[in-house]
Amino acid sequence: MDSHDWLDTECAALEQAGLRRHLRTVMSAPTGTINLDGRDVVLLGSNNYLGLSTHPQVIATAVEATRTFGTGASGSRLISGNSELYTTLETNLAKTKHTEAALVFSSGYAANTSVIPVLTGEDDLILSDALNHASIIDGCRLSRATKKVYRHCDVEHLKILLSESTAFRRRLIVTDGVFSMDGDIAPLRDIYEVATHYNAMLLVDDAHGFGVLGKDGSGTVAHFGLEGTDIIRMGTLSKAVGALGGYIAGSRALIELIINKARGFIFTTGLPPATLAAANAALNVIRSSPELRQRLSSHARCLKTALTNLGYTLLPSKTQILPVVLGHPQQATSVADALLAEGVFAPAIRPPAVPPDTSRLRLTVMATHTEAEIQQAIAGFATVFPKTR
Numbered sequence: 001m002d003s004h005d006w007l008d009t010e011c012a013a014l015e016q017a018g019l020r021r022h023l024r025t026v027m028s029a030p031t032g033t034i035n036l037d038g039r040d041v042v043l044l045g046s047n048n049y050l051g052l053s054t055h056p057q058v059i060a061t062a063v064e065a066t067r068t069f070g071t072g073a074s075g076s077r078l079i080s081g082n083s084e085l086y087t088t089l090e091t092n093l094a095k096t097k098h099t100e101a102a103l104v105f106s107s108g109y110a111a112n113t114s115v116i117p118v119l120t121g122e123d124d125l126i127l128s129d130a131l132n133h134a135s136i137i138d139g140c141r142l143s144r145a146t147k148k149v150y151r152h153c154d155v156e157h158l159k160i161l162l163s164e165s166t167a168f169r170r171r172l173i174v175t176d177g178v179f180s181m182d183g184d185i186a187p188l189r190d191i192y193e194v195a196t197h198y199n200a201m202l203l204v205d206d207a208h209g210f211g212v213l214g215k216d217g218s219g220t221v222a223h224f225g226l227e228g229t230d231i232i233r234m235g236t237l238s239k240a241v242g243a244l245g246g247y248i249a250g251s252r253a254l255i256e257l258i259i260n261k262a263r264g265f266i267f268t269t270g271l272p273p274a275t276l277a278a279a280n281a282a283l284n285v286i287r288s289s290p291e292l293r294q295r296l297s298s299h300a301r302c303l304k305t306a307l308t309n310l311g312y313t314l315l316p317s318k319t320q321i322l323p324v325v326l327g328h329p330q331q332a333t334s335v336a337d338a339l340l341a342e343g344v345f346a347p348a349i350r351p352p353a354v355p356p357d358t359s360r361l362r363l364t365v366m367a368t369h370t371e372a373e374i375q376q377a378i379a380g381f382a383t384v385f386p387k388t389r
Contacts, residue, residue, distance in 0.1 A: 017329060018328065018329030018330035018332075018333055018350065018359075019329050019350050019351065024036055024037055025037050029053070029054050030043065030046050030048045030053055030054065031043070031051065031054055031366075031368060032051075032366055032368055032369040032370055032373040033373060034345070036340075036345055039343075040343070041340065041343050041344060041345045042343060042344050042345065042369075042373050042376050042377045042380070043345050043366070044344060044345060044346045044361075044363045044364060044365065044377055045345055045346060045347040045362070045363075045364060046364060046366060047208070047238065047239040047240075047364065048239075048240075048242050048366060049211065049212055049239060049240040049296055049320050049364065049365075049366055049367065050211060050212075050240045050242065050282075050285075050286065050289075050292045050293070050296065050366070050367045050368070051242070051292070051366050051367050051368030052211075052240070052241060052242030052243075052282040052285060052286070053242035053243070053278075054242075054368075055242070055281075055282065055285055057281055057285060058242065058243075058278050058281045058282050058285065059278070061277045061278060061280070061281035062274040062275070062277050062278040062281075063274070064277070065085065065273040065274050065276070065277030065278075066272075066273060066274045068273070069083060069085065069273035070273065071272060071273075071274070072269075072272055072273075073269055073270030073271060073272060073273070074269075074270075075269060075270065076266065076267065076268060076269055076270065077265070077268075077270045078259075078266060081269055081270030082270060083270065083273055083276060085273055085276035085277055085280070086104060086270070086276060088276075088280055089104060089276050089279055089280045089283075090102045090103060090104055090247075092280050092283050092284070093247055093249055093283070094249055096216065096217075096218050096283055096286075096287065097218055097219065097221075097233050097235075097249035098218065098222070098227075099229065099233060099249040099250050099251070100229070100250070100251050100252045100255075101249070101250065101251065101252045101254075101255040102247050102248065102249040102250075102255070103247060103248050103249075103255045103258055103259065103265070104237070104245050104246070104247045104271070104276070105245060105246040105247065105248070105264060105265060105268070106244075106245060106246070106264075106268045106269070106270075106271055107236070107238070107244070107245060107246050108135060108205075108207050108234070108235070108236035108238065108245075108246035109134075109135040109138075109246070110246055110264040110265075110268065111135075111234055111236075111246030111247060111248055111264070112133070112135035112136050112138070112139040112205065112234060112246070113135055113138050113139040113142055113264055114139075114258070114262035114263060114264030114265055115139070115203075115232075115234065115248050115258055115262055116136070116139030116140060116142070116143050116172070116174065116203070117139065117142045117143040117144075117262075117263075118257060118258055118261045118262050119143075119170070119172055119201060119203070119232075120143045120145040120170060120172050121143060121144060121145060122144045122145065123145075123168065123169040123170075124143070124145040124146070124168050124169050124170040124171065124172065125145060125146045125147075125148065125165050125168040125170075125171045125172070126140050126143065126145045126146070126147045126148070126171075126172045126173075126174060127147075127148050127149075127150055127158060127161055127162065127165075127171065127172070127173045127174070127200070128140055128147055128148070128149050128150070128174050128175075129149070129150060129152055129153065129174070129175045129176065129179075129186065130149050130150065130151055130152045131152045131176070131179050131181070131182060132174065132175065132176055132205070133176055133180060133205060133207070134352075134353075135205075136174055136176070136205060140174075145172075146168070148161045148165065152179075153184065153186055153187055155187055155190045155191060155194060158173065158191065158194055159194055159198075162194065162198040162200060163198070170201065171198065171199075171200040171201065172200065172201045172202075172203060173191060173194070173195050173200050173201065173202045173203070174202075174203040174204075174205070175188075175191060175202075175203075175204060175205070176204075176205045176206075176207070176208070177204050177205060177206040177207075177208070177209040177210075177213075177219060177220030177221070177223075178206070178207075178208035178209040178212075178213070178220060178319050178321070179208075180207065180208050180321065181321075181323060181349060181353060181354050181360070181362060182315050182317065182321070182323055183315065183317025183318070183319045183320070183321030183322060183323055184315070184316065184317055184318065184319075185209070185213070185220060185223070185318060185319065186204070186220065188204065188220055188221060188223075188224045188226060189224045189225075189226060192224075192226055192228055192231065196228075201230075201232065202228075202230070202231050202232065203232040203234060204220060204221055204231060204232070204233055204234065205234045205235070206219040206220050206221065206233060206234065206235040207234075207235055207236040207239055207246075208239055208319070208321065209223065209235075209319075210235040210236070210239065210240060210241070211239065211240025211241055211282075211286050211293075212240050212293060212296065212319065212320060213319075216286070216287045216290075217240070217286040217287065217290075217293060219233065219235065221233060229251065230251075231250075232248065232249075232250045232254065233248070233249040233250065234246065234247070234248050234249075235247055235249075237275075237279040237282075240286065241279050241282045241283065241286070242278070242282050243275050243276075243278045243279040243282060244271065244275045244279075245271055245275065245276075245279060292367040293367070295367040295368075296320050296365060296366065296367040297320070299320075299365040299366070299367070299369050299374055300319070300320045300322060300365050302374055303322060303363065303365055303374060303377065303378065304317075304322050306378045306381075307322070307324065307378070307381055310378075310381055310382055310385055311385060312324050312381065312385070313325050320364055320365050321362065321363075321364055322362075322363040322364070322365070323349075323360045323361070323362055323363070324346075324360055324361040324363060325358055325359075325360045326359055326360055326361065327357055327358070327359060328357070328359060329348070329350040329351065329359045331359065332348035332349070332350060332359035332360060332361060333348045333350070335348070335361065335384060336348040336361060338384045339361075339380050339381065339384050342379075342380035342383050342384060343376065343380060344376070344377050344380035344381070346361045346362075346363055346377075347361070347362065348360070348361060349361070349362045
């Protein structure tokens with residue numbers, strides 16, 4: 001076999017299994033309707049939950065930051081890339097998350113893969129939910145700590161694993177706040193009690209809860225009314241905030257340690273000024289606009305009820321993430337293609353993003369969807385339903 005033939009063989013195998021992915025081109029702003037590959041379709045596959053990436057105030061702030069500071073950071077934050085915009089944003093984040101300090105990374109993925117190895121090493125134990133995000137899984141691997149996986153949201157299983165693991169130097173429990181593919185919420189109050197009882201650290205990845213849940217949109221920890229200052233909050237600025245980046249919020253001592261030891265922070269160029277300014281403006285909108293969260297919740301309930309009435313099988317999500325489980329990868333892609341023909345973009349999610357035999361459409365609504373767009377989506381699903389059998 002030619003040294004390059006294996007590439008074609010691998011791609012052909014992915015195609016046959018229904019797992020080959022293709023990039024589509026979005027030719028417009030990410031509003032409720034987008035131009036996809038030259039055609040207007042209703043968008044049900046965006047993490048821009050509150051529609052803030054096109055909010056006039058957010059855009060104006062980003063434009064002004066570009067005029068003032070230029071288009072790029074020009075260096076890592078420890079060299080010349082630490083714009084004063086970082087200070088403003090991190091102060092705002094700490095205020096929003098009710099922590100002493102916060103630190104912004106270039107992405108949520110970079111935050112998890114950088115911070116988990118700072119918190120743990122070869123002498124430590126990580127206890128990770130079975131459905132945690134890939135960035136958490138990769139952060140655990142990079143840490144070289146022992147990892148034990150507890151059954152999804154199973155606090156009793158978590159207790160058992162902790163009680164059997166007393167010889168480690170440090171123990172870290174890590175969980176998503178809102179699980180990105182199922183839309184369910186981790187039982188954080190119970191997990192925090194377990195962490196406290198067993199003297200374990202707790203890291204909550206709130207990528208899909210931040211801006212959506214809790215008082216003022218501050219996230220899943222606030223959703224449960226938890227006040228623990230020892231909870232390490234991780235999240236992103238690329239979902240409800242509508243910008244780009246990840247962050248860690250916690251004690252000042254934690255942030256100082258991360259600055260000095262996290263490779264993904266030390267060796268990465270800073271974010272563009274426009275991105276930092278946009279994120280900060282979006283945080284202010286989130287706190288001052290509870291109606292956006294109310295509208296998001298209303299749209300999610302409407303779509304979920306309609307699809308259930310049509311006969312679709314949805315997981316019991318209580319958030320803006322509505323998974324329609326179809327099983328085999330080729331079934332998911334077939335239904336997604338049929339919906340696209342009806343003017344509805346609902347991407348198929350397949351392994352390894354989800355477990356085998358649980359391929360699905362991961363539907364996400366936006367606060368800025370119009371009633372007409374929601375109804376158009378429902379009509380598309382009604383037309384396509386026979387293809388799901």
